Amino acid sequence: MKRRCFSSVAVTLLLTAGILGACSKDDEPAEKGENAGNVNATGMPIVEEKIQVDGFAAKFFSSQDWDSLMLWEEYEKMSNVEVNWTTVQIEGLAEKRNLMLAAGDYPDFYFASALSKTDLIKYGEQGVFISLNDYIDEYAPNFKQLLDKYPSVKQGVTMADGNIYGFPAIYDPEFEALRAGTPWINKDWLEKLELKAPETPDELYVVLKAFKEQDPNGNGKADELGWGSGYGVAEFTSYLRGTYGLNKQGSMNINLDFKEGTEEFRFVPATDEYKEMLTFLNKLYKEGLVNQDVFTTEPQTFSAEASKGNYGMLSEVDPKELLKLDGYVGVPVLEGPTGERAYNTVSTGLGNLGMFVLTDKAKNPEAMVRWMDHFYGEEGNKMFFMGFEGVTYEEDAEGNFKYLPEITDNPNGLNMDQAISEYLTWPGGYYPGIVRQQYFQGAEGKEATAANAAQTKPYRIKDEDIIPGLNYTLEENDKVSAVMTDVQTYVDEMTAAFITGKQDFSKWDEYKKTLNKMGLQSYLEVAQEAYERMQKEQ
Template sequence: MKRKYFSSVAALLLTASILGACSEDDQTIEKGENAHNVKATGMPIVEESIQVDGFAAKFFASQNWNDLMLWDEYEKMTNIEVDWKTVQIEGLAEKRNLMLAAGDYPELFFASAFPKTDLIKYGQQGVFLPISDYIDEYAPNFKKILEEYPSVKKGVTMPDGKIYGFPAFYDPNFEALRAGTPWIKKDWLDKLGLEEPETPDELYEVLKAFKEQDPNGNGKADEEGWGTGYGINQFIGYLRGTYGLNKQGSMNINLDFKEGTEEFRFVPATDEYKELLKFLNKLYTEGLINQDIFTTEPHVFAAEASKGNFGMLAEVDPAELLNLDGYVGVPVLEGPTGERAYNTVSNGLGNLGMFVLTDKAKNPEAMVRWMDYFYGEEGSKMFFMGFEGVTFEEDEEGNFKYLETITDNPDGLNVDQAISEYLTWPGGYYPGMVRKKYFQGAEGKENSTLNAEKVLPYRIKDEDILPGLNYTLEENEKVSAVMTDVQTYVDEMTAGFITGNQDFSKWDDYKKTLDKMGLESYLEVAQGAYERSKEEE
């Protein structure tokens, strides 16, 4: 993303160095003016009710967050009323940035997806409060996550040693949310006497057969190969491990280590990436992947894919997404050098800035407790399942499921639309912890679980996943100055090589252009950030 930074970097870095020179034990944390009103445990959170100004991004325009069951019920539990102002997700970044620039911002931002650059910038300016000052005393659920998953603690901690945002966190034991391969039409394989592909070459042959041998038996050449509505990175992500890329996971998607070292290389400039693109070029030029992949939108592609003419789909289980049965997960492929790995995996840490408190917050202790509830079991259940007898029921085995009014809505609403009349999670923008037990999206269903189990033997090990790099303000300026243009160029050339608009004989010229754009300086900054993170362990 393109970001602009304030010019007072030197002063802010000086502030950071002063803060960094003091241990947290040496600092006296100032209590909020109403801290005496906050209970240490249990509900309500505050003895006397309070009202707080909040801003949030929402997915459905029809939602009124000031009249939504989730927040109405939580207010009754906590004695805390949030006066919500909301914006559609599409307009979030502009609205959020304008509010901060004008100084006209609320006490808290929820589901507002602040990037790391904003967390450190506004944190060191004092606009965002360091929630790390309150975690020990007021956030037992989040504290437990940090203790259990050190890489998460490293990921959320900024270079000044502070934590400024509550993140989205996906339970690392929820495998279907972490790793899954594309989906292939099993009856087409059976009809043509084919096995599930195990290598890129076998995948090519399968897709070619799908397109040319009439597996649906209607006598028309209407079958398609592999499709997605979410862009070419869906395909690249599946194949990274197959071609020996990203052996440190996907938290730093453009970086992995040179073999046998801890020195970064730039993934899109490697020979392995070139070979991956050559394979996708072969598929594209022979019409085996959807030709509008670089321009189509998800809803447009979904309408086309729902006809059932694609032999392979890159999204979540087509049975859940498109009401198309008969698809199974494709195996992780063995690459040309014998690699068989699935590496596009994170440590479970999503956006870091999904909940922040500002310097206008009069009740920081209460609001840290308010947010922390959603990292615990009961909070997760309420956030994703809602309310027993209204949105869900529990069976004798202790499993939770939505009521038929949600899953088979009498007004013809799909699940996301129906549940959004009570809850806010559809759309994927939220802080808190996602647990399989309470998550009713496609990834929580049996087919996705089977897909994830197929991937697991080849999935990158958790201990090998490198947390996201956190940069200082000065480093952020350097990275942004280089990578804004570099990423645009990489995306353009990736599309060019795949479509054939760029010949692979130009690969060396492509790499030279990257060097001229300052790639080496980016790698130096990234390496420095990595070395610093090791020293902090």
């Protein structure tokens, strides 16, 4: 089962998106491809006469052969577009993708390749990536409808020069379970120890300490653990930021929020509130109430340990779906030291912008924009996530879709992701398109996660308060990159050091002075200019 995509796959990408920007290029009408007259305006096939195109993509499972995968074979029959795939596993994606671009040996399009804003800017400016604006207007009705419906998404995908260079991953803003959800706490352990679910950080400390010391599993051994995550400390801070009054403008620009009562940015990791949050996490860490390897463990390693059922609280997705562990429910949003009770680590629903990009080698841009747009519509969305009726899914009398038992309870012992990956490509979280609740069968689509999201929603940041990811000009991006590459590394290192106790909090002022010496103020000035420009363009 994949982890919660809005706060894990997506958060790393959104962090990159938040500190990097866009380019400047004269507006030019889209050039017609060589076979534009071969393209049907609507319906299938996309082209009357079959075309072949070259695509590059990242895949999660090495066993997949995309040239013979059912998804692409069936879509080829429907569309008359044959893709010659070159694929690489996600772990080797960045190196392979960057080498291809640097050598000029790149395909017609990149799919599921997580191109950063920096790449979009750089290669868009060079003309290697083509502007999609005019093609979207004419050949992408599904995607265009989404841009019209969600202005924040349109803001996010449009670079500072007004161009759109990539089709993004979108997590449906109406799919609440993808937007906000708290960690999971063992309700059975709470009942055994006659404890109530924590409502404040102090109460959370008491609960985690009781879990660790009072033998709630009743086996007579001191083998219980407190709060665990296999995806780093960001899973902890995502839950706690709102509690400590941070990120009141959402998580699209994770290092930025407004000074109280203004629209002037401050740098979140240099605030007193951030220090207070780290002080609390340090208290948990030094008493062994969070997993001590949180900064180094790999997801698979952690999952193997967590599946033993020894953690009282777990981040990521529902432990029942991920680890086959019963008894966990969503923990409440905590009320912070100032009486604030908020969940702020929420995005607009926009994930990585560079999940589908057309290059200047594309001879059939009209056809390929239509090819991609299909997956933002209902039928394409259903095919991408559910597969094929009678083969991977069935529809019940009420019109609900569900995977067949061969997928959910595979006779060969495959988990759901492994089983569906014999037909589809979505597991792993790398894809363009939109994730809708109706067709998504991951943990986020299940009842328990919906209940967790429902109890979080009253405290969730309002959509109108979330600022889309900032888009910079090419010059601004160079300035931001020059500062933030080193600043982000330093922030990550010091965050870990403060939490683990390797750095004493008496060094906090020294830490802030170092940030300023690294050029933090120049970054804030550029970010402020980008925000004000975005406001004017609304």
